[in-house]
Amino acid sequence: MSLTEQISQLESDLQELGSLLGKAERKRVQDLLKEEQKKVEKELTAKRLQQEQQARREAEPSSASKAAYTVKITSYAWDQSDKFVKIYLNLKEVQKIPSENVEVNFTERSFSVLVKDLDGKNHQMTVLNLLHPISVQDSYKKIKTDMMLVMCKKQTTKKWECLTSVEKQAKEKDKPNMDENADPSDGLMSMLKKIYEDGDDEMKRTINKAWSESQEKKLRGQEMMDF
Incomplete structure (x- = not known):
């Protein structure tokens, strides 16, 4: 029996109990009917709540969706x-x-x-x-x-x-040129350029400041700052 059918049966039971209670004359019979009426009302309330929860679950999207x-x-x-x-x-x-x-x-x-x-x-x-x-x-x-x-x-x-292996290739690609015959300053500049390009705003400001200071020292005849 479906939940809807169960609710319909309980509603009919409740209606008939109310009819019998209206015809009963003896107090003991009335009390028995009232007690049964309360039980049916309680069961009917639970079934209606169950029906509402079921409808809510069916209306909600599934976990996959x-x-x-x-x-x-x-x-x-x-x-x-x-x-x-x-x-x-x-x-x-x-x-x-x-x-x-x-x-x-x-x-x-x-x-x-x-x-x-x-x-x-x-x-x-x-x-x-x-x-x-x-x-x-x-x-x-x-x-x-x-x-x-x-x-x-x-x-x-x-x-x-x-x-x-992909990471290994990437690391090899990012290594600076270490040609023994190359000018050391070229390698240094290449490394600084890469650090500047890959760095965040704070790193770029730091490199720009250091470069400016080194140029000022050079103009004053001092040695270039050792990076």
Whole structure:
């Protein structure tokens, strides 16, 4: 019997009890009818409340539709021991969502993270081309307060220079030219130029101030300031 049918039956019972109560003449019978009437009224109120809650749940969007879009996790930190590479992801209140909402998939040279319906969004991260192979079956995740930890088990016990081959290439690309035949001042200027371009406003102001002071000293016949 559906909830609507149950409510209809209780309403009919209540109506009939009221009719009987109006015809009853003896006090004992009246008291019995009134007591039964209160029980039915209480049950009817509970069923109506249950019906309202059910209607409200059906009207609300599901968890999947609430998480309307996916954002990429681009900020992370990593550390390592001889046996594991550890990736730290800052995800506020991640410990409050169901554990099945946090998925991590491993391959020998990659891993991917998907956190579903956290703060109304899905959070995703994929790292490809790991520097060395990892053990898929021995890698795992940990959920902590406002943080998630991805534990990649190394197949070989040794230190990694960096997390991925992509990061290694990026580091090599960013290294200043160390040609032994080049003018040392050229290398210094190239390094300063890169620091200036990559730095924030405070770093740029500091470099500009130092450069201005060095030029003033040069004009006064002093040696250029050693950067």
